[in-house]
Amino acid sequence: MADGSASPRRVLLATAGSRGDVEPFLSLAAALRDAGHAVLVAAPDDQDDAGDDVDVVTLGVSFAGLAEALAGGGMRAFREHIRPAMSTVLARVVDEAMRWQPDVIVAHPKLLTVPVVAEHLGIPYLSVELTPVVTPTGEFPAAGVVNRSLGPWVNRLTYRAADLGARMFASDIRAARRRLGRSGEGHLPSPSGSLVAVSPTLLPRPADWPSTTHLTGDWPRRPRPDAGTDGAIREFLADDAPFVYAGFGSMRGGDAAGRAEAIIEGVRRAGLRTLVATGWGGLQPPDRCLGTDVLVVTSVPHATVLPHAAAAIHHGGAGTVHAAARAGTPSVLVPFLADQPFWARLLRRSGLAGPALHRDRLSVDGVHAAISDALDRAPAVHHVAGEIRAEDGPAAASAIVAAVAAGESAS
Structure with a gap:
């Protein structure tokens, strides 16, 4: 070398x-x-x-x-x-x-x-x-x-x-x-x-x-002192109540409103709050499912937010997979295309994630079950996080x- x-x-x-x-x-x-x-x-x-x-x-x-x-x-x-x-x-x-x-x-x-x-x-x-x-x-x-x-x-x-x-x-x-x-x-x-x-x-x-x-x-971005200091995000993170991050980055297509509603209600059924990043359009929460336990933003700095999340629901892009693993945050994978199914299979074989969810067939019950499974995998993910951070x-x-x-x- x-x-x-x-x-x-x-x-x-x-x-x-x-x-x-x-x-x-x-x-x-x-x-x-x-x-x-x-x-x-x-x-x-x-x-x-x-x-x-x-x-x-x-x-x-x-x-x-x-x-x-x-x-x-x-x-x-x-x-x-x-x-x-x-x-x-x-x-x-x-x-x-x-x-x-x-x-x-x-x-x-x-x-x-x-x-x-x-x-x-x-x-x-x-x-x-x-x-x-x-x-x-x-x-x-x-x-x-x-x-x-x-x-x-x-x-x-x-x-x-x-x-x-x-x-x-x-x-x-x-x-x-x-x-x-x-x-x-x-x-x-x-x-x-x-x-x-x-x-x-x-x-x-x-x-x-x-x-x-x-x-x-x-090659992760370096955390910046001012990253994630948007007032709403800062206030959301300051609350001690646990939350799930949900974001699909640049992915879009399909029923973005129904997808977001299934995630929010599934997280709510698990007794957790939801931080939704709408990204380029993969998630569009309808007003009927919003509440004080939900924050909707366009994007978040992963290095700032993910370490605080109980779990992360995401598309399984390489960058987000690494960011969640480095943060010690269990993942629920919802792959759309390209390399995302590859990462979903890899994490499942490694015992770091459960079966991937289908982006167009999300249900409240399915999301709730996936979150419960992810939380059970937290010890394994925390162990891997230490190795990646080194x-x-x-x-x-x-x-x-x-x-x-x-x-x-x-x-």
């Missing part, structure tokens, strides 16, 4: 997606800055509070807006919204890299033009896996591709799904090459390695991963980035 002692470097961190895709990069940026490196983060428009004195430039697209546009789904939404938005992002990341002239790029796999500009600048780049989707293993399938193990050989094949993006946006990759005066065709350089921002406490390292794949631990994913990743930028081995 690199010791992070390399001389200062210029690092471009590039990501695209919702809050869960961006906040880990901001955390890594802070760690790199603390190590003396010059850091720039290229991210979507939705980040209104980078914090930590991190320099952020926009990639020109709001993913919150895209989520709303995609509510109707279908190929029309892809053609009219996703394709042009991603074309903008793929072009802008090239522009920012050329302007910044970094020594190394650390990028989300969605940013398919990063290999093009890295090749042009003659610099290395690292891919980031916020959930296991890029590095093949026979131990489990790529998160979000299939929902059960299909055996070692087939499991490894599922990681080829990541190649679909390169084919879908091949014209954008060719355009980036032509803009840089390079041939529009040809093999793109491979990354110098992959940073898997996942806790080894939750996901032990697969035995068949190569040495260039680094399981660093997750990890320092951002520092480990920062040392690897510095070593790769310096041309050293990071294994």
